Amino acid sequence: MTFDKNFTTYDNNAVVQKKVAATLAEYIKTDSSLFKDLNKVIELGCGTGIFTKEFLSKFTPNYFILNDFFDVKEYLKNLNYNEFIQGDIEITPFPKADIIISSSAFQWVNSFEKLIDNISASTNNLAFSIYTKGNLKEIYEHFNISLNYLENEDIYQILRKKFKNIALKKETITIEFNTPLEALRHLKNTGVTGFQKTNISKIRSFNSCYLTYEVSYFICSI
Numbered sequence: 001m002t003f004d005k006n007f008t009t010y011d012n013n014a015v016v017q018k019k020v021a022a023t024l025a026e027y028i029k030t031d032s033s034l035f036k037d038l039n040k041v042i043e044l045g046c047g048t049g050i051f052t053k054e055f056l057s058k059f060t061p062n063y064f065i066l067n068d069f070f071d072v073k074e075y076l077k078n079l080n081y082n083e084f085i086q087g088d089i090e091i092t093p094f095p096k097a098d099i100i101i102s103s104s105a106f107q108w109v110n111s112f113e114k115l116i117d118n119i120s121a122s123t124n125n126l127a128f129s130i131y132t133k134g135n136l137k138e139i140y141e142h143f144n145i146s147l148n149y150l151e152n153e154d155i156y157q158i159l160r161k162k163f164k165n166i167a168l169k170k171e172t173i174t175i176e177f178n179t180p181l182e183a184l185r186h187l188k189n190t191g192v193t194g195f196q197k198t199n200i201s202k203i204r205s206f207n208s209c210y211l212t213y214e215v216s217y218f219i220c221s222i
């Protein structure tokens with residue numbers, strides 16, 4: 001994870017993450033069971049605030065806590081929030097909240113189960129987007145490099161241990177680039193790493209102008 005080195009280029013390149021953030025905010029808005037009581041909200045892995053902005057365009061929580069692994073406060077200056085808690089979402093104890101939200105961050109954790117154990121100690125409601133098995137298949141097929149993306153079924157089974165009601169929707173987003181190198185540059189600028197460490201001929205032989213994102217949206221309550 002090299003987000004701290006890439007935060008300055010992230011916003012201009014994060015087209016998919018922006019689309020995902022907008023879809024998640026809309027999905028939460030349409031779920032009337034969660035919509036009623038969102039006074040205290042915690043967002044995990046807020047980064048430069050792409051999803052934070054989307055969320056704030058639809059909701060006005062009384063108390064809004066933002067979190068990230070890195071100290072990203074300088075990117076959040078124009079956003080209306082109350083508190084920033086820096087720390088690893090798998091182990092940081094969070095205060096009680098009406099809902100925990102997160103977009104495009106949970107695929108980075110080492111143990112999704114540990115994450116859900118930690119989150120469910122603080123809230124009865126959870127809404128998030130996550131990239132799943134098959135994400136960036138072009139990168140995996142050529143470089144044999146991938147995060148440990150989970151299947152929707154694995155995610156569902158882990159969530160089921162803590163939440164009774166679980167709604168899920170899936171989306172495949174394909175983006176096209178002018179050249180394969182442009183596709184790789186796009187990934188580097190959004191903090192997706194690994195392939196840069198391979199040799200130059202492997203990079204040159206990458207021949208896909210497409211990147212495919214597999215994303216799922218979950219809304220859970222007790």
Ligand SMILES: C[S@@+](CC[C@H](N)C(=O)[O-])C[C@H]1O[C@@H](n2cnc3c(N)ncnc32)[C@H](O)[C@@H]1O
Pocket residue numbers: 001003014017018021044045046047048049050051067068069070087088089090102103104105108109
């Ligand atoms: C792809 S960015 C998404 C940022 C933002 N939520 C958005 O929608 O654009 C993932 C963010 O999750 C954060 N992150 C990844 N693993 C984390 C962890 N274990 N604890 C806290 N933050 C984490 C990264 O630092 C990064 O800011």
